[in-house]
Amino acid sequence: MSEKHTVCAYCGVGCGLIVEEGITTDLRPDPEHPANLGRLCAKGANLMETLSPRGRLLQPLLHGTHVSWSRAVEHVAERFGSIIERHGPDAVAFYVSGQMLTEDYYVANKLMKGFIGSANIDTNSRLCMASTVAGHIRAFGADTVPGCYQDLEEAEMVVLVGSNMASCHPVLFQRILDVRARGRGPYLVVIDPRRSETAQQADLHLALRPGSDGFLFCGLLNHMWKLGRVDFAFLERHVHGFVEALEAVTDFDLRHTAELCGLDQAVLADFMTRFTLTERVVTAFSQGINQSSSGTDKVNAIINCHLATGRIGKPGAGPFSLTGQGNAMGGREVGGLANQLAAHMKLENPEHRRLVADFWGASNMAERAGLKAIDLFEAVAEGRVKALWVACTNPLVSLPNADRVRQALAKCELLVVSECMAHTETAAFADVLLPAATWGEKSGTVTNSERVISRQRGFRRPLGEARPDWAAFAAVGRAMGFQEAFTYANPAAIFREYAALSGLGNDGTRDFDISGLADLTDAQYEELQPVQWPVNREYPQGRARFFDDGRFFHPDGRARMLPIQPRFPNLTVDGNHDLLLLTGRVADQWHTMSRTGGLAALRRRDEEPFVAMHPVDAAERGIDQVVSGLVRVETRYGGFLSRVRVTEDQPMGSMFAPFHWNDTFAWDAKVNSAVNPTVDPLSGQPELKATPASIHPLEVGWHGFVISSGELTFEDPLYWVRIPGDGYVRHELAFAQLPSRCDAWARELLGLDDDYGEWLFFGDEAAGSYRAANLLNGRLRACLFLAREYRLPSRRWLETLFLKENLEHRERRGLLAGALV
Ligand SMILES: Nc1nc2c(c(=O)[nH]1)N[C@H]1C(S)=C(S)[C@@H](COP(=O)(O)OP(=O)(O)OC[C@H]3O[C@@H](n4cnc5c(=O)[nH]c(N)nc54)[C@H](O)[C@@H]3O)O[C@H]1N2
Ligand SMILES: Nc1nc2c(c(=O)[nH]1)N[C@H]1C(S)=C(S)[C@@H](COP(=O)(O)OP(=O)(O)OC[C@H]3O[C@@H](n4cnc5c(=O)[nH]c(N)nc54)[C@H](O)[C@@H]3O)O[C@H]1N2
Ligand code: SF4
Ligand SMILES: [Mo]
Helix, strand or coil: CEEEEEECCCECCCCEEEEEECCCEEEEECCCCCCCCCCCCHHHHCHHHHHCCCCECCCCEECCEECCHHHHHHHHHHHHHHHHHHHCHHHEEEEECCCCCHHHHHHHHHHHHHHHCCCCEEEHHHHCCHHHHHHHHHHHCCCCCCCCHHHHHHCCEEEEECCCHHHHCHHHHHHHHHHHHCCCCCEEEEECCCCCCCHHHCCEEECCCCCCHHHHHHHHHHHHHHCCCCCHHHHHHHEECHHHHHHCCCCCCHHHHHHHHCCCHHHHHHHHHHHHHCCCEEEEECHHHHCCCCHHHHHHHHHHHHHHCCCCCECCEEEEECCCECCHHHHHHHCCCCCECCCCCECCCHHHHHHHHHHHCCCCCCCCCCCCHHHHHHHHHCCCCCEEEEECCCHHHHCCCHHHHHHHHHHCCEEEEEECECCCCCHHHCCEEEEECCCCCCCEEEECCCCEEEEECCCCCCCCCCECHHHHHHHHHHHCCCCHHHCCCCHHHHHHHHHHHHHCCCCCCCCCCCHHHCCCCHHHHHHCCCEECCCCCCCCCCCCCCCCCCCCCCCCCCEECCCCCCCCCCCCCCCCCCEEEEEECCCCCCCCCCCCCCCHHHHCCCCCCEEEECHHHHHHCCHHHCCCCEEEEECCCCEEEEEEEECCCCCCCEEEEECCCCCCCECCCCHHHCCCCCECCCCCCECCCCEEEEEEECCCCEEEEEEECCCCCCCCCCEEEEEECCCCEEEEEEECCCCCCHHHHHHHHCCCCCCCCEEEEEEECCCCEEEEEEEECCEEEEEEEEECCCCCCCHHHHHHHHCCCCCCHHHHHHHHHCCCC
16 A cells, blocks of 8 residues: 655645555545645545546557657657748747646746747646736736735635635635634625625625726725825835825725726725725635736736735735646746746846856747747747647637637647647647646646645556656757757756756845755655745745735835726627626536546536526526527627526626536537637736627527437537436437437437347427437447427436346336436
8 A cells, every 4th residue: 555645636726635555546635735734625536536548648649640759759859840940939839738747847948948949838827827927026026926825714804806716726715614614714705796606605795897806906995095094104115106006096986986896885885994994804816807808907906905005925914816727836937928937037137048048058048028828829820830839738628719729720830739638629630649647647846826835746657658748848858959958867857957946046036936945855855745935045944925024026125006097808899799708617627627527426516518697688688488598609709509597696797607618528618719819918818707798599409318328429419518427428419300210310329320239219200209228138228318398307317227237127118208307
């Protein structure tokens, strides 16, 4: 029996886990990891199930043919090399991910920025954290998260803005609920247009008008000023720009702010006064703030409020950005964004460039920022970027205006995709597919939302020929001629180099410094306990809070308050699209579902893609009359199919759809086909939370479902969605019409066009319902139910039949009669 401490593969909370491998594999939360202290959420608890070999990419493929790793690497290096030779280094790019480990990220960034000589490496964190990074740098002079998780427990008031923490950072939310249950927890405010799972548990929910957060925080600053609570003594000593910042909010009195935000004035006044008078307040924010065309300004509007009152870097007080992916923070540290260098050094700073170039022995250092994600894919579509290496992300599903992304990928001369799964939408376009080792098989470090660096430890051999991503990038680096710079014995060697770089010429001038870890031996790296950065001479055991000493990272040591002019999303008004589409997540699914979509335990809560809307909006459009709930949402960019959920939790005038479902799990369900690609001019982060949209009933002739032992594919459906069960798969279906030769069609549809088993058929077009079932040796192999009306037999009952060894006579009869329970 071996026991390994590691961290969860999913979100930025960064929970510690203990994996015990023996005859069975056991996974339990680590009672001592500082992030979760023994807690776990459903996604984490089901992680072992994701290790199945099903669907994994096991071999390098070159145009679909199995080749050796060395052949694949040679091909990539040679093609990258020849494109660079003909068109210059800016004709190639990497698009990477906050789910790579720090060591993977470091090597990819080093190769692109130090040796290829372009800064065209960007990451899915552009869609996620870029506005926070830009906001932090403007306010603090560095991308510093001031506080830590304990602050959320020690606060008297926690304000969650644009964060559905109950679903997206469940363990952190649990920590808040736990102190509340002990009777001394914070007063909880949730600012979110919709009554999310988190808002449902709040003391106060401010359902503000979508996109109006900037106005709200400007109003708050104004209110605090009026109440005489601005801490001018602190500002005089530690902050620049406060006069201008305060002047900028003079117009936002309470009445005006309430109007702009669509909130009740008295309720807003209560919130603002409470915020003003409560000493220990944490404002935690996430995608409702970041994913906006004015996201950076919103981040600074929040930080302004904390700076103005000196409530930063203190126990229980400060602004707190929640990171999304497990190593989103690590990616920011290594410089994974196209406008950063490495170890929080700045690409535009010649001194930093020189330091890094000398340290790397870089032959071809990038001199200026590269293309940010949206521009990068546009450049691919226009043929300016000709070779692209995508690693650990599925942009065809997760980038806005996805149909344009599809065009870009189709056009790309050389698309390399590093994936652990064989079939993702993006992988389908790859010229070269590189099999990646994944969670449980690879080792390295990740950094969570509170700057805690933890070891992710592999406990299994990679499946097939899979390799860790760092090894793939390093191999290509060597094949491109940079042997010395890309020869690493193991992740520990990469980490040491990175840690040393972070301390280079630092002396406290840069926040990110882990030079205290630069001399770890392999064995010490293996044993490394979670530690919060910085780790250096001054803070050998890490530092819980920055700015408690009033020192910031602008050259003058002061923070900046910024004059904010809030604005609403700049949406092209389009008469037909009169509802605002907001997008986000559900608790049990992870992004593009490649890990979570196939697990029965995680599909029970939300089986099908859905779009939520208010009953009044539904009634006005006749959507409440659509019994099946099947609808199509459309915008000027494209559309997607979904089931409508009519609920008062969704405010009037807007809709909410999780962006998880895609062509792998459903038909035409990709939300990002409809989402606009407008970006924040400062951060380049897209406006994923607001697109004008319309909604229409889907004209359906026949509704139905199939239960079978394996996955099926369908020709010409109006709609299908795949729902995994334990030992079976169900597909929900809709067709325009029934073919004339139903029985033959059913055999083919069920993939059982063989001579085995016994067939039962019942009903036809005229009867308005049709059923078919196949039994082998008394056991149900597959069954199909279709009806004109959306009135179908109980799926649960049929699913229990599916698991039975031998059907009784009564059950066989019931199969075709179909119990409508
Ligand atoms: N279950 C699950 N957990 C996850 C993930 C996942 O895929 N699934 N992904 C991880 C990642 S990468 C990330 S980035 C995080 C994201 O975590 P969150 O940011 O919490 O999640 P989202 O659902 O994207 O958006 C949060 C909320 O923003 C609200 N919102 C929309 N528009 C506005 C607005 O104008 N103002 C305000 N105030 N709110 C608005 C939405 O209604 C939504 O409830 O989750 C992480 N955790
Ligand atoms: N409309 C809308 N769109 C959004 C968002 C939104 O709120 N609304 N949120 C955005 C945000 S915040 C994010 S972070 C993105 C996330 O979007 P993506 O990054 O595209 O989503 P994932 O499904 O997590 O993709 C990760 C891929 O990496 C693969 N993988 C897993 N482990 C490894 C590994 O170790 N190595 C390699 N090479 N591959 C691996 C997985 O199989 C999977 O296909 O989506 C963004 N898109
Ligand atoms: S909260 Fe996040 S890190 Fe913790 S177990 Fe759940 S998904 Fe994993
Ligand atoms: Mo994210």
